[in-house]
Amino acid sequence: MKVLVINAGSSSLKYQLLDTASQDVLAKGLCERIGIDGKFTYKAPGKTTIDARSVAMPTHSEAIQAVLDALVDPGNGVIASMREIDAVGHRVVHGGETFAHSVRIDDQVLAAMEACIPLAPLHNPANILGVKACSAVMGAGVPQVAVFDTAFHQTMPPVAYTYALPYEYYQQDKVRRYGFHGTSHKYVTQRAADMLGKPIESLKLISCHLGNGSSVAAVAGGKSVDTSMGFTPLAGVPMGTRSGDLDAGILEYLMNRHGMDIKEMLSVLNKKSGVQGVSGVSSDFRDLCAARDEGNERAALALDLFNYGVKKYIGAYAAAMGGVDAVIFTAGVGENDADQRMAIASGLEFMGIRMDPDANSIRGKEAIISAIDSKVKVLLIPTNEELMIALETAALV
Ligand code: AMP
Numbered sequence: 001m002k003v004l005v006i007n008a009g010s011s012s013l014k015y016q017l018l019d020t021a022s023q024d025v026l027a028k029g030l031c032e033r034i035g036i037d038g039k040f041t042y043k044a045p046g047k048t049t050i051d052a053r054s055v056a057m058p059t060h061s062e063a064i065q066a067v068l069d070a071l072v073d074p075g076n077g078v079i080a081s082m083r084e085i086d087a088v089g090h091r092v093v094h095g096g097e098t099f100a101h102s103v104r105i106d107d108q109v110l111a112a113m114e115a116c117i118p119l120a121p122l123h124n125p126a127n128i129l130g131v132k133a134c135s136a137v138m139g140a141g142v143p144q145v146a147v148f149d150t151a152f153h154q155t156m157p158p159v160a161y162t163y164a165l166p167y168e169y170y171q172q173d174k175v176r177r178y179g180f181h182g183t184s185h186k187y188v189t190q191r192a193a194d195m196l197g198k199p200i201e202s203l204k205l206i207s208c209h210l211g212n213g214s215s216v217a218a219v220a221g222g223k224s225v226d227t228s229m230g231f232t233p234l235a236g237v238p239m240g241t242r243s244g245d246l247d248a249g250i251l252e253y254l255m256n257r258h259g260m261d262i263k264e265m266l267s268v269l270n271k272k273s274g275v276q277g278v279s280g281v282s283s284d285f286r287d288l289c290a291a292r293d294e295g296n297e298r299a300a301l302a303l304d305l306f307n308y309g310v311k312k313y314i315g316a317y318a319a320a321m322g323g324v325d326a327v328i329f330t331a332g333v334g335e336n337d338a339d340q341r342m343a344i345a346s347g348l349e350f351m352g353i354r355m356d357p358d359a360n361s362i363r364g365k366e367a368i369i370s371a372i373d374s375k376v377k378v379l380l381i382p383t384n385e386e387l388m389i390a391l392e393t394a395a396l397v
Contacts (some may be wrong), residue, residue: 001397002026002084003390004067006128007091010122011035017071017078017085018390021126024053025386027071031055031063038062042070044078060133072329081310088134089393091183091385092127094120095148096174102151102392105144113146119231120173145393152182157225160320163231177235178349179332181209181226186224187388193222195366196204196326204321206314209383210238210340211331212283215311218317226309226320228313233271238302240283244309245272266397275302283339285333307343314344318351326377327353329369335382336363345370351378359372382397389390 001021002152007014016028027044038057042050050070057063071077090105096116103109110131117124127146134144161177162170169175185207192207193200200222207217214237217227228236228244229338238244246269255265268277276283277301281291291299303347318324328334329341338360345355354376360369362380370378 001394002079003084004085005091005389005391005393006064006087006130006134007058007388008018008086008133009388010126010129013060013067013130015067016385016390018387020390020394022375022389028386029067029070029146031057033057033263034060034063038066039064040070042076044076044391047076047078049181050245060129061136064130064133064137065251065265081364082138085138085142086144087393088138089145089147089389090127090131091132091149091389092146093123093149093180094178095146095150095154096178097154097176097214099148100154101150102147102389102396104144104396105146109146111201119178122194140384143397145389145396147183147392148378149179149180149182149391151222152186153177153179153217153227156225156227160226177230179215179217179224180229180233181213181215181217181227182224183385184330185215185219185227187385188328188383189217189219189222191366191381192328192379194324195368195381196272198325203325204323205326206317206324206328207328208334208344209331210237210310210329210334210337213242214239214244214306214310214331214333216313216317218320226317234266237313238306239274240272241276243269243277254387261280269313275306278302278305285337289337289339302314303340303343307340310344311347314348315351324376326353326379328379328381330381330383335380338362339368341378342382348376353378 003018003264004019005016011034013031017026029042032039034057039052040055041052055066068082068206072081073078077333094116096119098112111130131134188207189205203218209215213233215227215229218225236244251265278297279288281299286297288303333340345353354371356371358380364382369380369382
């Protein structure tokens with residue numbers, strides 16, 4: 001089955017056309033600056049790459065049209081006609097408590113997605129725009145599926161998702177831990193079971209998705225039982241520019257001292273904190289490692305803070321699950337940064353984690369990076385959210 005995977009942002013739209021049988025990416029690319037001056041990028045094996053070409057894209061509909069035009073282009077395309085696209089799979093950030101699984105989109109589902117907008121006011125409206133643009137351009141005949149970032153974590157028990165706040169804030173206002181990166185955590189934990197040759201139902205796994213945004217998930221028997229992000233993706237480990245967990249009392253104190261309103265305060269927590277905020281250097285781990293190696297102490301502190309934060313979640317989730325069979329590293333930092341993986345795992349020998357430094361000196365490839373006699377396996381598994389979305393879409397269609 002050929003599935004077009006769409007990840008629509010407010011002014012951008014990432015796309016991939018995948019063949020779910022072979023799991024090949026037939027073409028992929030990006031529409032940027034939608035509503036501004038439209039830039040279109042397209043890459044397909046053996047075809048001429050289009051790099052940030054100016055294409056008029058006043059709305060997401062023209063962006064989808066540009067994608068389709070490129071895919072069916074007689075010279076440079078990868079399919080003969082749009083009819084070859086069997087389904088569209090959309091990444092949707094927030095499904096609230098309504099969506100514990102991916103769903104085929106109809107009017108009722110679209111209304112329920114719209115009802116989730118208050119939970120993700122920056123992301124869900126853009127995801128919905130992507131759905132509507134596909135309907136407008138491709139017609140109602142092409143099935144569309146929504147794959148939610150939050151859905152995988154809907155299996156968390158109340159003890160993991162309830163905040164110690166007045167209970168009516170949960171009942172009336174839906175304030176609870178939702179968790180994010182669910183598609184990634186689901187994909188890598190399924191791959192881990194395959195790599196270990198064991199049924200996922202028998203495994204206790206800790207998945208560390210470490211990128212610009214980072215989250216850790218405890219996955220027991222294939223089900224998410226806890227995760228570090230919360231009501232929003234601001235919680236958990238320190239990230240590129242996000243603070244992660246912090247004492248809520250700090251907000252009023254800083255707002256008073258610096259005359260900030262809540263919007264400005266949240267902008268600091270989301271965009272100026274994390275390893276960027278602590279180091280003053282960069283949110284990019286490559287820059288941070290280079291600065292640390294040149295003796296920059298704050299860059300070293302930022303990296304230590306990140307590693308310590310992830311390490312603490314690994315310990316916490318081993319305790320939550322009563323043990324752990326494997327720890328998984330994925331996403332930009334988890335897949336590429338051997339130093340951080342080693343720093344996070346070192347000191348955890350007491351709980352049966354022993355790294356193999358040689359096996360760990362690898363990037364972006366599935367591998368077991370723990371020592372042969374390590375009781376707890378440590379796995380490097382490149383995430384593939386697009387493939388997961390395509391497979392879920394194909395299964396539903
Ligand atoms: P993501 O959000 O998953 O795309 O991850 C982005 C992060 O991965 C950035 O902080 C990058 O610095 C980091 N990253 C990518 N490649 C490397 C690398 N070779 N070494 C260290 N960090 C990397």
